[in-house]
Amino acid sequence: MVRDAFEHVFRRQSISVARVEGESYHRFSRSDMIDEITRAADQGDNNFSHFGPQANLFNDVQDLFKSYGETGAGQKRRYLHSVDDVANYGSPDLKPGEFTPWEDLPGDTDMLMYEGLHGCVEADGINLAPMVDLKIGIVPVINLEWIQKIHRDTSQRGYSEDAVIDTILRRMHDYVHYLIPQFRRTDINFQTVPVVDTSDPFVAMDVPTLDECVVVIRFREPDQFDIDFPYLMSEIHDSWMSRRNSLVVPGGKLGLAMELILTMTLCPIIRRSKNL
Amino acid sequence: MPQAITFEGVQGVSRNHPIVAVTGSSGAGTSTVKDAFEHVFRREGTNAAVIEGDSFHRYNRAEMKIAMAEATEKGNLDFSHFGPDANLFSDIENLFKTYGETGSGKRRLYLHNDEEAAAYDGVGSGEFTPWEDIPEQTDLLFYEGLHGGVVTAGVNVAQYVDLKIGVVPVINLEWIQKIHRDTSQRGYSGEAVMDTILRRMHDYVHHIIPQFKSSDINFQRVPIVDTSDPIIARDIPTPDESLVVIRFRSPDDFGVEFPYLLQMIQNSWMSRRNSIVVPGGKMGLAMELILPPILRQLMAGKARK
Numbered sequence: 269m270v271r272d273a274f275e276h277v278f279r280r281q282s283i284s285v286a287r288v289e290g291e292s293y294h295r296f297s298r299s300d301m302i303d304e305i306t307r308a309a310d311q312g313d314n315n316f317s318h319f320g321p322q323a324n325l326f327n328d329v330q331d332l333f334k335s336y337g338e339t340g341a342g343q344k345r346r347y348l349h350s351v352d353d354v355a356n357y358g359s360p361d362l363k364p365g366e367f368t369p370w371e372d373l374p375g376d377t378d379m380l381m382y383e384g385l386h387g388c389v390e391a392d393g394i395n396l397a398p399m400v401d402l403k404i405g406i407v408p409v410i411n412l413e414w415i416q417k418i419h420r421d422t423s424q425r426g427y428s429e430d431a432v433i434d435t436i437l438r439r440m441h442d443y444v445h446y447l448i449p450q451f452r453r454t455d456i457n458f459q460t461v462p463v464v465d466t467s468d469p470f471v472a473m474d475v476p477t478l479d480e481c482v483v484v485i486r487f488r489e490p491d492q493f494d495i496d497f498p499y500l501m502s503e504i505h506d507s508w509m510s511r512r513n514s515l516v517v518p519g520g521k522l523g524l525a526m527e528l529i530l531t532m533t534l535c536p537i538i539r540r541s542k543n544l
Numbered sequence: 545m546p547q548a549i550t551f552e553g554v555q556g557v558s559r560n561h562p563i564v565a566v567t568g569s570s571g572a573g574t575s576t577v578k579d580a581f582e583h584v585f586r587r588e589g590t591n592a593a594v595i596e597g598d599s600f601h602r603y604n605r606a607e608m609k610i611a612m613a614e615a616t617e618k619g620n621l622d623f624s625h626f627g628p629d630a631n632l633f634s635d636i637e638n639l640f641k642t643y644g645e646t647g648s649g650k651r652r653l654y655l656h657n658d659e660e661a662a663a664y665d666g667v668g669s670g671e672f673t674p675w676e677d678i679p680e681q682t683d684l685l686f687y688e689g690l691h692g693g694v695v696t697a698g699v700n701v702a703q704y705v706d707l708k709i710g711v712v713p714v715i716n717l718e719w720i721q722k723i724h725r726d727t728s729q730r731g732y733s734g735e736a737v738m739d740t741i742l743r744r745m746h747d748y749v750h751h752i753i754p755q756f757k758s759s760d761i762n763f764q765r766v767p768i769v770d771t772s773d774p775i776i777a778r779d780i781p782t783p784d785e786s787l788v789v790i791r792f793r794s795p796d797d798f799g800v801e802f803p804y805l806l807q808m809i810q811n812s813w814m815s816r817r818n819s820i821v822v823p824g825g826k827m828g829l830a831m832e833l834i835l836p837p838i839l840r841q842l843m844a845g846k847a848r849k
Contacts, residue, residue: 407772410715440745451772463815465791467712467756480815486770510768510785
């Protein structure tokens with residue numbers, strides 16, 4: 269949904285983009301990660317997770333943002349999730365859960381788009397947020413996030429429910445210390461809020477559909493981007509303001525809201541950069 | 545007069561002495577629930593024996609600190625007020641069983657502060673009053689606390705409850721409320737509160753959350769302002785900044801008439817076949833519409849005996 273909205277805006281506004289995936293900055297391949305979790309657990313650290321600094325190359329993300337911001341150049345790689353990813357990439361040496369080699373970003377792009385868990389992370393002397401021109405947070409409420417993870421991991425990845433709950437609990441420390449604080453630094457947060465009962469995420473049979481959700485959109489400083497709330501409310505049926513900087517839209521309107529807001533916020537940034 | 549709810553039969557176990565349990569953490573809206581029940585009890589002339597969940601803590605405040613320090617020393621970082629080690633689950637079970645059979649049982653109070661303790665000689669803030677008999681001739685038992693439907697390896701409280709009500713915030717909201725209360729009123733640092741929240745997660749997931757799958761009715765307060773970082777949310781979302789999702793496990797058991805509720809509660813709507821969404825400010829109204837017929841049904845079952 270988010271990705272589609274971005275694609276539409278990029279295409280319509282003829283913005284050429286260098287894309288980077290957050291997972292490509294994992295420190296470990298899938299099999300190495302399993303070893304590392306075991307090793308950490310042996311040493312009494314039950315909080316080792318993909319969310320924290322030990323398992324990610326935050327430094328490299330910072331270098332990339334810095335070099336792209338200055339020169340428009342940098343390096344990227346991909347993390348191959350599945351057999352399909354491996355086949356698409358076309359390298360017989362690689363297995364699912366491994367990284368492709370580092371390679372140069374395409375030349376002459378208008379902007380860099382990072383999509384992942386750590387776009388505004390601050391840890392161990394690294395601070396990404398000041399290097400990012402537009403910071404967007406996509407934040408489900410925790411009950412919903414748990415439902416989604418349990419659903420995906422048990423139905424598609426064959427894990428037991430207990431194993432998924434253990435993983436969720438193991439990651440809580442890093443989640444609270446590294447992921448959550450980013451959302452106070454973001455310019456715009458989109459938070460999907462279910463309006464069905466999520467009180468026990470571990471038995472919710474279905475992931476709430478978009479029609480069973482509303483989306484809360486919060487602008488840290490609406491003035492900074494000249495956000496025109498009356499315009500948004502007239503374009504998005506059944507939307508309403510819940511705070512002076514927060515707009516609520518029906519779940520099904522998330523895509524429309526994103527396209528309107530991204531066009532509003534991205535275009536001035538691109539225009540400015542082209543005039544430099 | 546329109547009839548909101550018709551009676552097909554509450555699937556109760558202790559009809560002669562019914563038990564109503566409201567399960568939820570403070571801040572989730574339990575005070576709204578308590579007020580609504582009080583209104584309904586008064587209006588219906590129901591004489592309820594009120595039981596507060598924290599009176600079944602295993603330790604008083606001072607003992608709890610010691611128990612927690614001991615657990616930490618032994619490497620148990622998951623010891624919390626949410627779990628079986630810190631609560632007398634089997635005593636709750638016994639009370640519910642006894643009350644259901646005979647209408648009697650023992651209760652005590654946990655005194656939260658000096659104000660509450662002032663009325664009791666020799667019992668201080670953070671301590672329990674002595675156990676005493678609950679009054680005779682009550683119409684029903686009303687439990688309000690964290691463990692009204694708890695089920696563990698050896699204890700099953702849920703089986704003795706005739707009407708199980710869950711009051712459940714989404715987790716972000718619960719965190720905001722706890723952080724807000726503990727930092728502004730109790731002088732803890734944000735870090736310290738977060739540590740407590742993390743320490744309790746294990747028990748929360750294993751002992752609190754599973755209760756809500758067996759509730760007859762869940763009330764879930766859903767904020768519609770940004771709660772993505774609970775630590776910096778300056779203000780607890782007000783009722784006007786939230787919605788309440790009300791889910792009936794099986795609406796037919798209570799003969800719930802959704803069209804009537806939709807008509808009575810402005811701006812409410814159905815989100816699933818058994819779920820109605822009402823504006824946050826209408827939670828009290830919704831409860832007072834939903835509860836009386838169900839309580840009348842419980843009392844009617846009692847009269848027949």
